[in-house]
Amino acid sequence: MKTKEIADKYGVNLETFHAWLPTSGFNWKAGLLSNEVLEADIDAVVKRFQYDHSPEKAQADSQLQKELASILITSGFNFDGYTITKYSGYISGDDVVQVPRGQDGFWGGGLTDPGTALMNSLVVIRRNALMELKQAAHALGCNAVVGVDFDYITLEPETVNKQGGTLYMPYVFGVTANGNAVTIEKSH
Numbered sequence: 118m119k120t121k122e123i124a125d126k127y128g129v130n131l132e133t134f135h136a137w138l139p140t141s142g143f144n145w146k147a148g149l150l151s152n153e154v155l156e157a158d159i160d161a162v163v164k165r166f167q168y169d170h171s172p173e174k175a176q177a178d179s180q181l182q183k184e185l186a187s188i189l190i191t192s193g194f195n196f197d198g199y200t201i202t203k204y205s206g207y208i209s210g211d212d213v214v215q216v217p218r219g220q221d222g223f224w225g226g227g228l229t230d231p232g233t234a235l236m237n238s239l240v241v242i243r244r245n246a247l248m249e250l251k252q253a254a255h256a257l258g259c260n261a262v263v264g265v266d267f268d269y270i271t272l273e274p275e276t277v278n279k280q281g282g283t284l285y286m287p288y289v290f291g292v293t294a295n296g297n298a299v300t301i302e303k304s305h
């Protein structure tokens with residue numbers, strides 16, 4: 118069924134539905150003028166869309182954000198004034214960014230400075246990796262992470278083009294935040 122028909126039939130905002138659909142995890146087909154959802158999936162897609170845009174979901178997301186914000190992180194192995202009561206194991210969080218190699222080609226509009234692009238992205242990917250680390254700790258029922266450090270990876274992918282020459286792909290920079298999930302309690 119076309120997304121416009123779904124929006125009309127179920128009373129959902131078409132623009133919001135189009136923006137949400139690629140992130141939904143459901144199968145769908147992009148068309149020239151309209152997108153389509155498989156008939157068998159329509160009820161499940163609409164229910165998930167309605168839930169994802171409901172006050173209950175917003176409240177649950179808000180509560181989760183508060184819980185994640187309260188998770189303490191340190192590169193050390195303890196917190197002053199707290200006692201570690203449970204070790205739940207090693208966890209990690211990752212993020213990656215691709216940076217153009219320095220030129221976008223004749224039609225690309227100019228040169229890119231990979232170093233500047235990486236430095237502009239580094240803060241974002243580190244924060245994303247830390248957020249994943251907190252999510253992993255939260256999933257284990259922990260309220261802190263100790264021994265946190267970062268590992269970085271740089272890839273310079275290349276392949277062969279149709280003419281047999283080398284095609285240089287964008288640089289790939291990745292970061293992993295590692296640590297040990299723990300439960301801590303205030304010392305008496």
